[in-house]
Amino acid sequence: MISGISGKVQSIGTDWITIQTSGGVSYYVAATAQTLSHHQVGSLANLLTHLIVREDQLSLYGFASQDELRFFQKLISISGVGPRMALSILNAGPVQQIQKAIAGGDLAILTTISGVGKKTAERILVELKNQIEISTGDDSGSDSEDLLAALTQLGYNAYEVRRIAMEIPTNLSTEDRIKYALQLLSK
DSSP states (O other), X not given: OOOEEEEXXXXXXXXXXXXXXXXXXXXXXXXXXHHHTXXXXXXXXXXXXXXXXXXXXXXXXXXXSHHHHHHHHHHHXXXXXXXXXXXXXXXXXXXXXXXXHHHTTOHHHHHTSTTOOHHHHHHHHHHHTXXXXXXXXXXXXXXXXXXXXXXXXXTOOHHHHHHHHTTSOTTSOHHHHHHHHHHHHTO
16 A cells, blocks of 8 residues: 655646656645645655555545544545545545534534535444544634534635634624635635
């Protein structure tokens, strides 16, 4: 199994990166937006990987952190969750926030992700709820989820919304938090 890849970034797409190793071989690696955001064409990349072997293809998935890789592996172990859906789930935000939502039984987070229906979201909650370790920290809970739901319904990417959510003051009403988020997203 290929557990990692290092080399020069040749090209980057919306959900993939091509890395040329020192041996001259280029690899196409599917990755999350968060992983891709750390790299530029021409820079050196060092990714942890997971290889999926199918009858008709080999697919390589890359991750910037061990947490992302382990969570991806937990997700694809669930019946009905393939590697592409697992990447979509990881694109919904930082791993810790997604895990916190799952541990809290928050079905709404998962159902806002494209391709994840209610039954699949319920299956993910049931199978992963007791497997996830959550670090304690301050979080605004349902206010953040209201913000996420409102902005994803307006067409914003869940990952981008979660990324800017950390910059929004928590002492504002939900309506004011949405206005503040819209200002940040328009920049």
